[in-house]
Structure formats: structure tokens, C-alpha cells
Amino acid sequence: MEEKFTPQMIQTIERLLEQKKYVSIRDVLTTMKAVDIAALFDETDESKRPLLFRILPKELAAETFVEMDDDTQELLIHGFSDTELKEVVDELYVDDMVDIVEEMPANVVKRILLSADSETRKAINEILKYPDDSAGSIMTTEYVTLRPDMTVKDAIKRIRRTGVDKETIYTSYVTNNNRTLVGLLSMKTLLLSDDDDVVQDIMETHVISVKTLDDQEEVANYFKKYDFLAMPVVDNENRLVGIVTVDDAIDVMEDEVTEDMEMMAAITPTDKPYLKTGVFETWGKRIPWLLLLMISATFTGMIITGFEEALATQVVLTAFIPMLMDTGGNSGSQASVTVIRGLSLEEIQFKDILKVVWKEIRVAFLCGLTLAVANFGKLMIIDRVGMSIALVVCSTLLITVICAKVIGCILPMLAKKIGFDPAVMASPFITTAVDAISLIVYFNIATAFLHL
Amino acid sequence: MEEKFTPQMIQTIERLLEQKKYVSIRDVLTTMKAVDIAALFDETDESKRPLLFRILPKELAAETFVEMDDDTQELLIHGFSDTELKEVVDELYVDDMVDIVEEMPANVVKRILLSADSETRKAINEILKYPDDSAGSIMTTEYVTLRPDMTVKDAIKRIRRTGVDKETIYTSYVTNNNRTLVGLLSMKTLLLSDDDDVVQDIMETHVISVKTLDDQEEVANYFKKYDFLAMPVVDNENRLVGIVTVDDAIDVMEDEVTEDMEMMAAITPTDKPYLKTGVFETWGKRIPWLLLLMISATFTGMIITGFEEALATQVVLTAFIPMLMDTGGNSGSQASVTVIRGLSLEEIQFKDILKVVWKEIRVAFLCGLTLAVANFGKLMIIDRVGMSIALVVCSTLLITVICAKVIGCILPMLAKKIGFDPAVMASPFITTAVDAISLIVYFNIATAFLHL
Numbered sequence: 001m002e003e004k005f006t007p008q009m010i011q012t013i014e015r016l017l018e019q020k021k022y023v024s025i026r027d028v029l030t031t032m033k034a035v036d037i038a039a040l041f042d043e044t045d046e047s048k049r050p051l052l053f054r055i056l057p058k059e060l061a062a063e064t065f066v067e068m069d070d071d072t073q074e075l076l077i078h079g080f081s082d083t084e085l086k087e088v089v090d091e092l093y094v095d096d097m098v099d100i101v102e103e104m105p106a107n108v109v110k111r112i113l114l115s116a117d118s119e120t121r122k123a124i125n126e127i128l129k130y131p132d133d134s135a136g137s138i139m140t141t142e143y144v145t146l147r148p149d150m151t152v153k154d155a156i157k158r159i160r161r162t163g164v165d166k167e168t169i170y171t172s173y174v175t176n177n178n179r180t181l182v183g184l185l186s187m188k189t190l191l192l193s194d195d196d197d198v199v200q201d202i203m204e205t206h207v208i209s210v211k212t213l214d215d216q217e218e219v220a221n222y223f224k225k226y227d228f229l230a231m232p233v234v235d236n237e238n239r240l241v242g243i244v245t246v247d248d249a250i251d252v253m254e255d256e257v258t259e260d261m262e263m264m265a266a267i268t269p270t271d272k273p274y275l276k277t278g279v280f281e282t283w284g285k286r287i288p289w290l291l292l293l294m295i296s297a298t299f300t301g302m303i304i305t306g307f308e309e310a311l312a313t314q315v316v317l318t319a320f321i322p323m324l325m326d327t328g329g330n331s332g333s334q335a336s337v338t339v340i341r342g343l344s345l346e347e348i349q350f351k352d353i354l355k356v357v358w359k360e361i362r363v364a365f366l367c368g369l370t371l372a373v374a375n376f377g378k379l380m381i382i383d384r385v386g387m388s389i390a391l392v393v394c395s396t397l398l399i400t401v402i403c404a405k406v407i408g409c410i411l412p413m414l415a416k417k418i419g420f421d422p423a424v425m426a427s428p429f430i431t432t433a434v435d436a437i438s439l440i441v442y443f444n445i446a447t448a449f450l451h452l
Numbered sequence: 453m454e455e456k457f458t459p460q461m462i463q464t465i466e467r468l469l470e471q472k473k474y475v476s477i478r479d480v481l482t483t484m485k486a487v488d489i490a491a492l493f494d495e496t497d498e499s500k501r502p503l504l505f506r507i508l509p510k511e512l513a514a515e516t517f518v519e520m521d522d523d524t525q526e527l528l529i530h531g532f533s534d535t536e537l538k539e540v541v542d543e544l545y546v547d548d549m550v551d552i553v554e555e556m557p558a559n560v561v562k563r564i565l566l567s568a569d570s571e572t573r574k575a576i577n578e579i580l581k582y583p584d585d586s587a588g589s590i591m592t593t594e595y596v597t598l599r600p601d602m603t604v605k606d607a608i609k610r611i612r613r614t615g616v617d618k619e620t621i622y623t624s625y626v627t628n629n630n631r632t633l634v635g636l637l638s639m640k641t642l643l644l645s646d647d648d649d650v651v652q653d654i655m656e657t658h659v660i661s662v663k664t665l666d667d668q669e670e671v672a673n674y675f676k677k678y679d680f681l682a683m684p685v686v687d688n689e690n691r692l693v694g695i696v697t698v699d700d701a702i703d704v705m706e707d708e709v710t711e712d713m714e715m716m717a718a719i720t721p722t723d724k725p726y727l728k729t730g731v732f733e734t735w736g737k738r739i740p741w742l743l744l745l746m747i748s749a750t751f752t753g754m755i756i757t758g759f760e761e762a763l764a765t766q767v768v769l770t771a772f773i774p775m776l777m778d779t780g781g782n783s784g785s786q787a788s789v790t791v792i793r794g795l796s797l798e799e800i801q802f803k804d805i806l807k808v809v810w811k812e813i814r815v816a817f818l819c820g821l822t823l824a825v826a827n828f829g830k831l832m833i834i835d836r837v838g839m840s841i842a843l844v845v846c847s848t849l850l851i852t853v854i855c856a857k858v859i860g861c862i863l864p865m866l867a868k869k870i871g872f873d874p875a876v877m878a879s880p881f882i883t884t885a886v887d888a889i890s891l892i893v894y895f896n897i898a899t900a901f902l903h904l
Binding site: 031032033035156159160163164169170187188191192206208223224225226227229246247250253254257258261262264265266267273274275279280282283286287289290291293294297298300301302304305308309311312315316318319320321322323325326327329330331333334336337338339340341342345347348352355356359362363366367370371374375378401427428431432435439 | 483484485487608611612621622639640643658675678698699706709710713714717718719725727731732734735739741742743745746749752753754757760763764768770771772777778779781782783785786788789790791792794797799800804811814818822823827853884887891
């Protein structure tokens with residue numbers, strides 16, 4: 001995807017600003033999408049941002065504001081008069097406002113909340129009280145509700161009248177008197193029905209909803225599975241309290257993938273973009289795992305120490321340790337990452353564990369055999385080690401690959417079963433476990449074959 | 453997410469089938485979503501699937517058909533009469549039909565194409581000719597078009613009349629006489645405008661479109677960035693040829709993530725679900741990388757061989773090799789995975805390379821120092837090795853971690869720059885590179901300090 005702006009664009013805008021050609025700037029900016037204008041803001045000279053912001057048409061200004069990074073938002077808010085702030089706040093959707101409020105310092109939050117009308121303020125506070133990563137925390141309260149006894153004509157009229165402030169008008173939620181969710185109706189169904197049809201006769205009554213405290217990942221999974229454009233969020237009494245729209249679900253999917261990848265690389269997940277995270281913070285996310293893995297790896301060292309004397313008589317054996325450890329680690333990673341991804345796509349379930357292990361054993365046997373044969377050839381022809389050493393190395397290779405793949409597929413499934421995130425059971429932990437196993441196998445075979 | 457069916461559900465359905473209680477089965481199934489019914493089909497006894505399929509209401513039957521796995525689809529098609537096949541085919545969207553056609557053997561494809569009307573057949577053949585992973589291959593040709601001079605009232609009337617067969621009616625595309633795309637109009641704008649407004653006055657003219665041959669990943673990125681519900685696909689003359697809807701974009705996102713994760717674990721990516729892939733196929737996706745990495749790892753072995761004599765005099769040094777290699781590998785993976793993900797989220801660009809390297813150097817220094825100090829304590833207190841050996845090990849650790857993180861962040865960025873997928877530069881390759889470096893550092897420091 002190409003960038004929609006360039007350093008030249010920024011230069012052009014800054015020059016036009018100096019020349020006070022505000023109409024032209026406005027014309028240029030209104031050809032762009034909000035997210036691209038926001039990116040341009042984030043790279044423009046700080047002192048020029050407030051002026052530039054004031055040039056934008058009101059609605060576009062609010063849309064752009066949402067897409068800016070926290071620093072630019074904070075900078076702009078500090079420069080806003082109360083009236084200006086109120087104008088922006090009035091245009092924002094509640095869920096976007098919550099996102100902004102969560103990132104701002106307390107004094108800014110106070111100003112934002114004071115600018116919002118009391119209903120919006122209530123909605124914001126409501127959403128803020130749900131824990132991070134819950135359905136409640138990503139929902140919005142701006143949705144269209146219909147009554148069961150409305151006609152299609154009245155429903156469409158109501159949507160046309162009230163729809164402008166709603167996050168989506170393509171799904172309407174049908175509630176009864178005590179706000180209980182009884183059905184939903186897509187705009188498509190509404191438009192394709194007769195004007196006189198009654199909502200409760202044409203609405204979808206088998207509604208899939210989530211509870212406010214459900215995990216946001218679960219919400220995202222529903223979107224993937226059912227191709228929804230929006231999903232209702234209900235409280236414990238099945239009263240409708242909000243909706244999640246597909247664009248927010250996509251953001252959750254991305255966050256969850258990032259989280260998985262970070263865990264797979266032994267990093268404590270963080271929401272912050274890489275370049276915005278401080279050095280100490282990044283260190284803090286990485287060092288606990290490195291320490292833990294370093295300590296685990298010293299057990300592998302202890303195995304070597306146990307065979308130190310034997311090794312001293314056949315130092316050539318040491319040369320194959322990195323290859324055995326690495327191949328074991330790589331074989332295990334292949335299996336574990338495949339299984340972790342399969343679990344997360346729900347292609348694999350715990351009940352499939354025997355099928356998975358059996359498949360991995362066969363794949364591992366084939367892989368191990370191929371590697372062992374290739375290595376045997378190399379050892380005999382290129383390295384010219386003795387036949388017995390070649391046999392020791394190659395049989396260790398075969399056994400290591402089989403152990404690695406079996407461990408690699410079992411650990412993530414067990415982690416999932418006992419309620420941990422399977423992503424933790426990726427390369428680093430598998431590698432550490434497999435290292436120890438490969439060395440034990442190696443030295444035992446060597447001792448037996450070579451009579452050390 | 454809970455399963456929407458259970459073994460009991462399958463048993464219940466199978467019993468109801470035996471008792472010929474078809475009305476009840478139909479009632480039960482129509483409370484379920486198509487994707488869940490499809491999952492139930494895939495687990496029901498094969499011989500019962502055709503009968504079960506005939507019980508479903510026509511439209512739900514077609515929706516369910518799309519969600520089934522290839523084997524079930526093929527089985528059902530073999531049992532269909534030409535009339536039945538035509539009924540299903542008539543209900544399918546063109547893009548879904550393409551997906552099915554791509555997985556079926558030639559004789560089944562022929563029957564499907566014969567059942568489709570000539571216009572649909574043409575559309576299918578059109579889409580089939582685009583390469584895998586291109587925008588053209590994931591688009592559908594069922595969209596709503598409007599003329600620039602239509603009034604809002606006429607536009608809505610047209611959508612209500614023709615919308616039933618369209619994949620989405622929430623975005624309409626405005627084209628002129630030679631099918632050139634001139635604008636788009638959301639249903640929200642249409643509904644919130646006056647009946648007499650003219651389409652060309654209210655349409656969005658800054659349209660972001662993709663070309664038929666653009667990469668599907670690029671399409672998915674636009675959806676992420678701009679929160680679209682649909683995107684137009686145009687040919688080289690800017691004529692509208694299809695649209696991609698958000699549900700298909702989400703599928704692409706998932707596929708791309710799977711592909712990235714597989715590459716990061718040194719596996720050739722595949723589209724097939726894990727349990728549907730044969731043992732030999734899985735072996736074929738994994739073994740080339742294992743061989744390549746094994747050969748690379750033998751260079752590491754050669755480094756050890758070069759120091760064999762020195763090692764023989766100080767065998768204790770061997771015990772720390774696994775810890776140094778693993779810690780280096782883990783440190784490098786942390787950096788590379790963070791950078792790979794940052795690149796794919798477009799949080800990092802090539803122009804940031806110096807910023808990234810500088811940040812990683814500082815993080816690496818902190819991490820390396822922490823690990824070195826922790827390890828020094830352990831070596832002196834628990835292992836009780838000599839001070840000089842402890843110093844050799846810990847200074848190697850510090851240098852290795854710094855090298856690992858720098859290599860880990862640079863390699864993915866360089867890969868991206870020269871047009872490779874950065875995901876290849878993840879743990880396995882970084883680990884192999886870092887292994888060699890850590891050993892060279894280790895032995896050189898050891899030689900100098902310990903006068904080996």
C-alpha cells in the first residue's frame with residue numbers, strides 16, 4: 001500500500017500555511033481520507049498543527065482527530081478553547097471518545113468529560129468501568145433500536161431521522177419495554193420487505209450476542225465465523241447495552257495476532273506501537289523471559305557437565321551439539337507453531353490430540369530420516385569422521401526430531417486445555433526443552449556406541 | 453467460543469432422521485446459523501447427508517452448502533439431480549461459487565458450470581482467470597450500480613428492486629456509460645439525504661479502489677486502515693469489474709497471518725487446514741527448511757572444531773555453549789518478531805531503520821547487562837567456577853545479546869527492502885546466524901582471557 005502523502009505533501013501544506021492560502025489547504029485536505037490526514041498531522045511541525053486543524057471542515061476534523069496519535073491529540077486539546085473542544089467532542093462516537101480518554105492525562109480527561117453532554121458522559125463512564133479486553137470495553141452505545149410492533153415504513157422513517165449519530169444503521173436491534181433484546185433486523189431485510197410488514201414478523205430472532213464481560217477475542221471470533229457487520233452486547237439480564245461493529249472487531253483481531261506473535265517470541269505483550277515504547281519499557285517486556293529461559297538453559301549445561309569426562313576423550317562430539325540443538329529446536333517450532341495457529345483458527349481442538357500426535361510422529365519420522373541420511377552422507381564424505389560417530393550423530397538426529405515434534409504439538413494443546421494461552425508454548429520454550437532431551441539422547445547413545 | 457452443536461445434537465438429528473420426523477429436524481436446523489449447520493453436516497454420517505440437505509429450506513441450504521468442507525460438497529453434488537444442483541447454484545454468490553469450483557474435480561466443475569446461467573458462468577470464468585492471491589480472485593461481480601443523474605428516490609427504488617441478489621447493498625457504485633467508476637454512495641448517505649437529491653451531488657468522489665491484479669494482502673490492508681465495508685476493483689481503464697466485501701477481506705487477513713506465522717517457523721505456507729493435509733505434504737513443507745538450517749548449523753560446528761584443542765584443555769567451557777546459544781537466539785527472536793510485526797502493521801518503515809537499530813542497541817545493552825550480572829552471580833555462588841571463566845562467559849553473554857538484537861532487527865528490514873517477506877527472517881534464521889557469532893565471540897574472548 002502506498003503512502004497517501006509524502007514529505008513533499010507536508011512541505012507543500014506548510015508553505016501554503018505560510019502564505020495563508022487556507023482555502024487551498026482545505027481543498028487539498030478534503031480530497032484525503034481522515035486517517036491519511038491524521039498521518040500528515042503527526043509529521044507536521046507541532047506549532048502548525050492547531051492552525052491546520054482549524055482549517056478542516058468540522059466533521060472531517062473530528063474524524064481526523066480520532067485517527068491521530070495520542071501526543072497530537074493532547075497537543076491539540078491543550079490549544080482548544082472550550083467551545084472548540086465541545087465541537088469536536090459532539091462529533092465523536094462514544095467508543096472513539098473512550099479510546100481517547102483512556103490515553104489522556106487526568107486533567108485532559110476532565111476537560112473532555114465536561115465538554116460532553118450528560119448522556120454521553122454517562123455512556124463513557126459506563127464503558128470505562130468494563131475491564132480491558134472485555135466486550136464491554138470495545139462496544140459503543142450508539143445503535144438503532146426498533147420496537148417489535150413497528151411497521152417497516154415507520155422503522156425506515158425512524159432510522160432516517162435518528163441514524164445520523166449512530167455508529168451503524170445497517171443492523172437495527174429490536175427491544176421490548178425493559179430493553180431486552182428480542183431480535184435484530186438488517187437494513188437489507190428492511191429495504192427488501194413491504195412497507196406494511198411488521199418488524200417482529202420479519203426480524204431475525206436467533207440472535208447471537210455477547211455479554212459485557214466476555215473476552216474481546218471471543219467477540220472477534222464470532223465476527224470471523226459468522227461474517228457479522230455488528231454484534232449486540234447484553235448484560236446478564238439480556239438487556240441490550242451496546243454493540244460492537246466490524247471495524248472494531250478487525251482491530252481486536254490485529255491486536256490478538258500481535259499478542260500471539262509476541263508471546264511466541266517470549267515477549268510480554270503490549271498495546272503500544274514499537275517506536276512509541278520506551279527503552280526501559282521494552283526491556284521490561286523482554287527480560288523476565290530471557291532470564292527464565294537462561295536459567296532453564298543452564299540445566300542443559302548441567303547435562304554437558306555430567307558428560308564432561310567422556311567428552312574430553314572424544315572432543316569431536318562437541319562440534320555436533322549446535323546442529324543437533326538447532327535442528328531439534330526448529331523441528332519443534334514447526335510443530336508447535338502449526339498447532340498454535342490451528343488452535344486459534346479452531347481447526348484443531350483438544351479432542352484431536354491423538355490424531356495430531358500420530359500425524360506429527362509420522363511427519364517427524366520422515367523429516368528425521370531425511371535429515372539423518374543427508375547428514376550421514378555429509379559426515380562420511382565431507383567431514384570423514386568414523387562410521388561409529390556418524391551413526392551416533394545421525395541416530396540422535398532422528399530421535400531428537402521425533403521427540404521435538406511430539407513435544408512441540410503436545411505442549412500447546414495441554415496449555416490450552418488447562419487454560420493458558422497456547423502461544424506461550426512456541427519456539428523458545430520448546431527449544432529449551434528439546435535441547436536438554438537432544439543432549440541426553442546424544443550422550444547416552446554415544447556412551448553406549450563408543451564405549452566412553 | 454462454545455461449539456453450537458454437540459455429539460448429542462448429531463445423535464438427536466440422526467435419530468429424528470430414522471424416525472422420519474423431517475418437520476422437527478427442519479425446525480431445529482432453522483434455529484441455527486449456516487456455518488454451524490455445515491459443521492454438523494461434516495460430522496454426520498455420510499450416507500445421511502443428502503437426505504438432511506434436502507430437508508433444509510432452499511436459501512438456508514445454499515448458505516450452508518457454501519460453509520461445508522470440500523468433501524461434503526463433492527459428496528452432495530454427486531447425489532444431486534440436475535434440477536437440485538441448479539437450485540443450489542442459483543442461490544450462490546459468484547465469489548462463493550468460484551471458491552467451490554476451485555476445489556472440485558473437473559467433472560464436478562463441468563456440472564456446476566452447466567447449471568449456472570450464462571451470465572454467471574461468464575462471471576465465474578472471468579474471476580477464475582485472475583491469479584491466486586490477487587484482488588480479482590477474491591472479488592464478486594454482484595454489486596449495485598447507480599447512474600450519476602439518478603435521484604435518491606430512484607436510487608433507493610432501484611436498490612430495493614435489484615438488491616436481493618447483491619452481495620452488499622450498503623455501498624453502491626456510481627458508473628458512467630462506459631462502466632468507468634466515478635463515485636460511490638453508502639446506503640447511510642442515501643437514507644439520510646432528501647428524496648430529490650441527485651446521486652452525483654452527494655456521492656463520494658475520492659474513491660479508493662484496487663486493480664484486479666493487486667495483491668490481496670494490499671486489499672486487506674486498505675480495509676484495516678479505512679474501515680471499509682466493501683471496496684471496488686477496477687481494470688486498467690478504471691472500469692468497475694467487481695467488489696471485495698469486508699467478510700472476504702477478513703478471511704484474507706487470517707490467511708496472511710497464518711502465512712506469516714508459518715514462514716516465521718520455517719515452514720512453506722499452505723492454504724490447507726492442518727488436519728486435512730497429508731503426512732507427505734506436511735513433510736514437503738517442512739523438510740527443505742530443516743535441511744537448509746541444518747547445513748547452516750554445521751558451520752557453527754566448524755567453529756567449535758576450530759577450537760577443539762583449546763576446548764579440550766578447558767572442557768568446562770563446553771557446558772555454557774547451550775545457554776549462550778539459546779539466550780542469543782531468544783534475544784534475536786524477540787527483536788526480529790517485534791520488527792516483523794511492526795512492518796506488517798505499518799508501524800515501522802524502512803526509513804526508521806536507524807531509529808530501530810539505536811533502540812535495539814540500548815534495549816540489548818540493558819538486557820545483556822541484566823543477564824550477565826544474574827549469570828555472574830550464579831556462576832560464582834552456585835557453580836563456583838573461577839572468576840576468569842565467569843568473566844569470559846558473562847562478557848560473551850553481553851556481546852551476544854547485543855549482536856543478536858541488532859541482527860534480529862536489521863535482517864527483516866533489509867528483507868523487506870529488497871522485496872522479500874520479512875517473516876522469513878524470524879527465529880530459525882536469526883538463531884542460526886547468532887549461534888555462529890556467539891561461539892566466535894566466546895572462543896576469542898576465552899582464548900584471550902584464559903591464554904588457551
